Amino acid sequence: MLSLENISLELEVEERKVPILNDINLIFEAGKMYALTGPNGSGKSSVARVAMGIYKQTAGQVFYNGEDISGLGITERARKGIGYAFQHPARFKGMPVKDMLELAFKHSDGYNCQVLRDIGLCPDDYLERTLDNSLSGGEIKRIEIATLLALNPKVRIYDEPEAGIDLWSFEQLIDVIGNSHREDTTTVVISHQEKILNMVDEIVLIENGTVSMRGSRDEIWPRIKESAECSCRRSCRLEEDIYADCPR
Amino acid sequence: MLTALDKKLLQEVADLHGEPPGAFNIRKDGKGIERRSLDGIEINPKKDQPGIDVIVAPGKEGTVHIPVILTETDLSDLVYNKIEIGEGANITLVAGCGIHNPGQGKAQHDGVHEIIVRKGARLVYTEKHFGEGEEGGKRVLNPKTVLLVEEGAYAELELVQIRGVDETFRVTEAEVMAGGRLVMYERLLTDKEQTAESDVLVKLMAEESTARIVSRSVAQGSSSQKFYPRLLAYGPGRGHVECDSIIMDQATVRSVPEIWAENSEAELVHEAAIGKIAGEQLIKLMSLGLTEEEAEEAIISGFLK
Ligand SMILES: Nc1ncnc2c1ncn2[C@@H]1O[C@H](COP(=O)(O)OP(=O)(O)O)[C@@H](O)[C@H]1O
Ligand SMILES: [Mg+2]
Numbered sequence: 001m002l003s004l005e006n007i008s009l010e011l012e013v014e015e016r017k018v019p020i021l022n023d024i025n026l027i028f029e030a031g032k033m034y035a036l037t038g039p040n041g042s043g044k045s046s047v048a049r050v051a052m053g054i055y056k057q058t059a060g061q062v063f064y065n066g067e068d069i070s071g072l073g074i075t076e077r078a079r080k081g082i083g084y085a086f087q088h089p090a091r092f093k094g095m096p097v098k099d100m101l102e103l104a105f106k107h108s109d110g111y112n113c114q115v116l117r118d119i120g121l122c123p124d125d126y127l128e129r130t131l132d133n134s135l136s137g138g139e140i141k142r143i144e145i146a147t148l149l150a151l152n153p154k155v156r157i158y159d160e161p162e163a164g165i166d167l168w169s170f171e172q173l174i175d176v177i178g179n180s181h182r183e184d185t186t187t188v189v190i191s192h193q194e195k196i197l198n199m200v201d202e203i204v205l206i207e208n209g210t211v212s213m214r215g216s217r218d219e220i221w222p223r224i225k226e227s228a229e230c231s232c233r234r235s236c237r238l239e240e241d242i243y244a245d246c247p248r
Numbered sequence: 249m250l251t252a253l254d255k256k257l258l259q260e261v262a263d264l265h266g267e268p269p270g271a272f273n274i275r276k277d278g279k280g281i282e283r284r285s286l287d288g289i290e291i292n293p294k295k296d297q298p299g300i301d302v303i304v305a306p307g308k309e310g311t312v313h314i315p316v317i318l319t320e321t322d323l324s325d326l327v328y329n330k331i332e333i334g335e336g337a338n339i340t341l342v343a344g345c346g347i348h349n350p351g352q353g354k355a356q357h358d359g360v361h362e363i364i365v366r367k368g369a370r371l372v373y374t375e376k377h378f379g380e381g382e383e384g385g386k387r388v389l390n391p392k393t394v395l396l397v398e399e400g401a402y403a404e405l406e407l408v409q410i411r412g413v414d415e416t417f418r419v420t421e422a423e424v425m426a427g428g429r430l431v432m433y434e435r436l437l438t439d440k441e442q443t444a445e446s447d448v449l450v451k452l453m454a455e456e457s458t459a460r461i462v463s464r465s466v467a468q469g470s471s472s473q474k475f476y477p478r479l480l481a482y483g484p485g486r487g488h489v490e491c492d493s494i495i496m497d498q499a500t501v502r503s504v505p506e507i508w509a510e511n512s513e514a515e516l517v518h519e520a521a522i523g524k525i526a527g528e529q530l531i532k533l534m535s536l537g538l539t540e541e542e543a544e545e546a547i548i549s550g551f552l553k
Contacts, residue, residue, distance in 0.1 A: 092547060
């Protein structure tokens with residue numbers, strides 16, 4: 001179980017302290033799936049980054065299985081079993097996909113080809129590719145997810161995993177996230193996708209750096225449906241008829 | 249004949265385990281110690297100066313190893329090698345120099361390679377530098393390579409120097425004739441007080457001459473590096489220069505790519521970048537359970553691959 005208690009975060013932007021998160025309280029239990037949703041810039045990724053130890057909270061504490069891990073760095077938290085698939089994965093000049101997966105597998109076990117297949121990439125085509133700008137946004141995103149699958153952590157946070165992924169692979173992605181979830185894992189998916197919101201146990205709505213609502217899909221969806229659909233229309237008005245299931 | 253140390257050095261620079269396959273020449277402490285020619289690949293010592301001639305017959309395929317090792321201190325070795333790859337031949341040539349300096353003096357190797365890749369031939373040339381030895385002893389390597397890539401020929405140069413060499417000044421000059429292609433990969437890592445300079449001048453002589461120069465380096469400690477890759481097109485050639493350096497600690501890197509066209513159909517591009525390891529890269533690898541140092545190492549070794 002991972003919990004954030006009274007988390008506030010300020011970040012320094014151009015020598016000014018800017019409030020990002022304000023008094024966040026969240027509990028993520030083992031065996032459950034969660035979705036974090038909310039407008040762009042509301043603080044979803046920042047919550048994940050505080051959990052992973054990338055951002056140091058200004059106030060509050062992070063607990064993992066009852067232990068206060070607030071003072072631990074990224075490496076220690078990773079070794080305890082917290083994993084994060086980044087919203088914007090870093091690119092690495094010269095580093096083959098294979099090496100990245102091997103680094104992820106080092107602290108777990110498994111076979112490095114299957115995670116690529118799971119995410120719809122053919123290992124023969126990708127293991128030797130380098131993680132640089134020669135990969136498309138969708139490809140790098142899928143490899144990021146494969147890396148998290150390889151790491152196989154107890155707590156797995158996916159940050160907008162659907163970004164850049166086409167509709168067909170999206171179905172596959174949902175299956176992979178669902179299938180890799182087990183009784184002892186905690187899955188947190190940052191997403192706006194109705195299908196993802198449908199499959200989780202609890203939805204957390206983040207607005208303006210705070211938790212504005214949490215509950216089941218039926219409780220939350222009516223509240224965010226409008227903004228999700230509205231922006232959908234705007235972004236793909238012309239294809240509306242073709243893509244009934246328009247990704248936001 | 250070869251000691252355990254010799255074997256280690258040969259492994260480092262030429263990836264050799266025991267006697268090389270194919271034709272070879274091993275030079276140790278200023279003298280050729282073992283040599284084998286094959287039918288169509290002649291290796292002969294020069295008569296008038298130190299060094300060898302490697303002559304590959306037209307159409308021949310094969311591998312040639314010509315490593316140099318230095319195991320003494322206060323030694324300065326200078327060689328002139330000539331390598332000629334006959335028309336249509338296809339050759340992998342492994343050069344390289346390994347220095348084990350056991351003393352406080354200087355161990356220096358200056359190699360001049362003249363390489364001719366005849367029409368339609370293909371050459372993959374790797375040159376790896378390796379140095380080790382006592383604290384205080386200097387290891388110096390100054391290679392000069394003069395390359396001619398004839399019509400329709402292909403040459404690929406891979407020049408690697410990872411740590412261990414205190415001073416290096418590398419000069420590479422190439423002329424690429426019509427339809428010839430040259431690819432040059434340079435990988436360099438300097439540390440401590442080491443210095444490295446690489447001057448490259450590639451001339452694209454005619455139509456469809458192409459060249460690609462990719463230089464990747466990491467500068468650590470108080471080391472310093474300078475790169476002067478120059479690409480000159482006399483005709484409608486195409487070329488690309490890319491210099492990319494990771495800078496760390498108190499190191500210094502200067503990168504001065506130059507492109508120079510004398511024909512309106514030429515297409516030349518250069519890119520140069522110097523920067524530290526991106527924080528997001530470190531964070532990603534640390535989130536896989538690596539320490540910051542391990543993450544740094546993984547990023548550097550990938551970058552220099
Ligand atoms: N490293 C950072 N430096 C400055 N501002 C940041 C940084 N990270 C996030 N922010 C700001 O914090 C707010 C929340 O960002 P983020 O958590 O990424 O939102 P979300 O993931 O919900 O889109 C935004 O206004 C963003 O600009
Ligand atoms: Mg985000």
